[in-house]
Amino acid sequence: xxxxxxxxxxxxxxxxxxxxxxxxxxxxxxxxxxxxxxxxxxxxxxxxxxxxxxxxxxxxxxxxxxxxxxxxxxxxxxxxxxxxxxxxxxxxxxxxxxxxxxxxxxxxxxxxxxxxxxxxxxxxxxxxxxxxxxxxxxxxxxxxxxxxxxxxxxxxxxxxxxxxxxxxxxxxxxxxxxxxxxxxxxxxxxxxxxxxxxxxxxxxxxxxxxxxxxxxxxxxxxxxxxxxxxxxxxxxxxxxxxxxxxxxxxxxx
Amino acid sequence: xxxxxxxxxxxxxxxxxxxxxxxxxxxxxxxxxxxxxxxxxxxxxxxxxxxxxxxxxxxxxxxxxxxxxxxxxxxxxxxxxxxxxxxxxxxxxxxxxxxxxxxxxxxxxxxxxxxxxxxxxxxxxxxxxxxxxxxxxxxxxxxxxxxxxxxxxxxxxxxxxxxxxxxxxxxxxxxxxxxxxxxxxxxxxxxxxxxxxxxxxxxxxxxxxxxxxxxxxxxxxxxxxxxxxxxxxxxxxxxxxxxxxxxxxxxxxxxxxxxxxxxxxxxxxxxxxxxxxxxxxxxxxxxxxxxxxxxxxxxxxxxxxxxxxxxxxxxxxxxxxxxxxxxxxxxxxxxxxxxxxxxxxxxxxxxxxxxxxxxxxxxxxxxxxx
Numbered sequence: 001x002x003x004x005x006x007x008x009x010x011x012x013x014x015x016x017x018x019x020x021x022x023x024x025x026x027x028x029x030x031x032x033x034x035x036x037x038x039x040x041x042x043x044x045x046x047x048x049x050x051x052x053x054x055x056x057x058x059x060x061x062x063x064x065x066x067x068x069x070x071x072x073x074x075x076x077x078x079x080x081x082x083x084x085x086x087x088x089x090x091x092x093x094x095x096x097x098x099x100x101x102x103x104x105x106x107x108x109x110x111x112x113x114x115x116x117x118x119x120x121x122x123x124x125x126x127x128x129x130x131x132x133x134x135x136x137x138x139x140x141x142x143x144x145x146x147x148x149x150x151x152x153x154x155x156x157x158x159x160x161x162x163x164x165x166x167x168x169x170x171x172x173x174x175x176x177x178x179x180x181x182x183x184x185x186x187x188x189x190x191x192x193x194x195x196x197x198x199x200x201x202x203x204x205x206x207x208x209x210x211x212x213x214x215x216x217x218x219x220x221x222x223x224x225x226x227x228x229x230x231x232x233x234x235x236x237x238x239x240x241x242x243x244x245x246x247x248x249x250x251x252x253x
Numbered sequence: 254x255x256x257x258x259x260x261x262x263x264x265x266x267x268x269x270x271x272x273x274x275x276x277x278x279x280x281x282x283x284x285x286x287x288x289x290x291x292x293x294x295x296x297x298x299x300x301x302x303x304x305x306x307x308x309x310x311x312x313x314x315x316x317x318x319x320x321x322x323x324x325x326x327x328x329x330x331x332x333x334x335x336x337x338x339x340x341x342x343x344x345x346x347x348x349x350x351x352x353x354x355x356x357x358x359x360x361x362x363x364x365x366x367x368x369x370x371x372x373x374x375x376x377x378x379x380x381x382x383x384x385x386x387x388x389x390x391x392x393x394x395x396x397x398x399x400x401x402x403x404x405x406x407x408x409x410x411x412x413x414x415x416x417x418x419x420x421x422x423x424x425x426x427x428x429x430x431x432x433x434x435x436x437x438x439x440x441x442x443x444x445x446x447x448x449x450x451x452x453x454x455x456x457x458x459x460x461x462x463x464x465x466x467x468x469x470x471x472x473x474x475x476x477x478x479x480x481x482x483x484x485x486x487x488x489x490x491x492x493x494x495x496x497x498x499x500x501x502x503x504x505x506x507x508x509x510x511x512x513x514x515x516x517x518x519x520x521x522x523x524x525x526x527x528x529x530x531x532x533x534x535x536x537x538x539x540x541x542x543x544x545x546x547x548x549x550x551x552x553x554x555x556x557x558x559x560x561x562x563x564x565x566x567x568x569x570x571x572x573x574x575x576x577x578x579x580x581x582x583x584x585x586x587x588x589x590x591x592x593x594x595x596x597x598x599x600x601x602x603x604x605x606x607x608x609x610x611x612x613x614x615x616x617x618x619x620x621x622x623x
């Protein structure tokens with residue numbers, strides 16, 4: 001019971017990050033409790049939020065959720081709490097009553113508490129789009145090059161880890177011997193080919209074996225990585241160079 | 254010119270169909286004067302909710318995308334025609350002004366005009382940023398990959414989107430086939446799926462999200478509508494600076510706009526809140542309000558709309574169904590107690606039928622695998 005409450009608090013603290021926005025939300029709830037006269041607004045914003053928060057912290061529900069659903073997604077229940085609506089409602093009332101001071105205070109707290117979506121520190125990798133696909137241009141160039149030189153009815157190609165999420169977003173006709181599942185330890189079941197492609201030193205003797213076994217015609221490797229042996233000795237031919245990436249065609253399939 | 258031409262299907266599927274279809278649920282809700290925003294949102298959720306039904310059937314049959322598009326196109330056409338006829342009948346019986354409440358700046362103070370102007374400029378910037386900024390997220394390999402695979406092969410959920418290999422049906426994702434709606438838009442427009450998902454669709458989804466908040470603002474500030482623009486600016490700021498952790502709704506809103514879980518968090522859940530607000534208002538007792546003559550009437554229509562929202566939730570995320578059950582059950586129970594209206598509990602159960610149905614399907618599949 002206590003350890004479950006502890007886990008729920010841990011999930012809450014992960015969700016709330018700096019905690020300032022949530023503290024502000026709880027203050028907004030107190031403000032609504034003291035000043036709100038409208039019955040429906042009270043019902044949804046105040047009592048609704050309280051009931052939802054109590055429910056999220058309810059150990060029995062947590063136990064049922066992690067047993068029958070998935071422990072790693074419990075934080076999504078916080079999406080149900082109307083944090084944004086509650087804060088904006090209280091804020092709009094405060095600004096109306098205390099004009100500019102209220103607005104300035106809320107802006108200052110917002111800048112301190114949250115982070116701009118475009119700063120990218122918490123929201124993931126963010127960059128200016130290089131094309132309308134919003135896929136890195138080097139991935140598009142490499143895939144186009146492979147498609148222009150394909151010799152098989154179905155083309156198999158192996159890519160380095162950093163390209164795995166993009167390749168089949170751009171061209172779903174390419175077949176990969178391993179995919180994005182390799183990047184998540186929850187799903188990854190281990191793949192010798194991926195291990196070789198992601199290792200610090202490229203061993204083309206083993207890569208040739210893997211290509212032959214998986215019918216892979218093309219491999220894309222980071223040209224900066226040291227090579228244990230000469231690719232050409234094992235049936236690879238350098239087809240093209242795109243920035244820091246080399247495309248090799250394998251003739252041993 | 255060809256780029257403009259390829260935008261036609263987006264105008265059809267994301268503007269024209271929702272506006273016409275929206276007349277049907279709006280009629281059930283019995284609101285006297287509808288705003289275009291209300292009609293649009295009712296139509297969008299009805300269209301997406303209905304899309305879930307043939308989409309899941311086609312997915313379970315491992316059918317073809319082209320068949321799904323054909324079925325959905327004719328459903329949308331029939332519903333749009335019915336909506337159009339309904340609008341014409343209502344306008345001829347009364348006047349357009351009696352039926353619709355078009356936005357106007359008449360009677361607004363200069364302060365309000367400045368606030369609204371600021372909000373719309375910021376919204377335009379946010380939409381522009383969604384076009385010019387690229388975010389990288391691993392889940393795209395599934396969502397966009399699945400949509401592109403369906404578009405290229407015409408077979409739905411037949412292949413593993415990560416590798417392209419044949420795969421068995423993954424029920425958790427198969428029961429929430431929003432990627433097929435992206436594939437539909439791509440097929441109809443001739444644009445690449447990645448362009449649709451990353452560049453075009455987010456603009457429509459961002460605007461739709463703010464339309465929901467605007468309707469919520471109208472209900473919250475029914476007695477003091479001058480506060481709505483301030484409310485909207487604050488909602489905007491919270492969305493723009495709401496990345497207080499990587500898990501928040503706001504983080505998903507602008508970095509994964511096109512993914513099912515973001516649609517759940519930023520469209521479906523706020524829309525469910527809007528309907529719950531409306532139900533709370535309409536079932537309030539002993540208190541005369543400006544909409545007194547509409548009280549109690551149309552509550553059934555709101556539950557029909559909630560059913561459509563739940564179906565849209567099913568379309569966007571399998572896990573979302575559980576979240577919607579929690580949200581709606583708790584809040585409708587609360588409203589039923591506060592407003593002394595026990596029939597709301599029955600409404601909650603009936604409108605959640607899609608949630609129970611799809612969760613039941615998923616559970617049965619899980620048990621069968623054991």
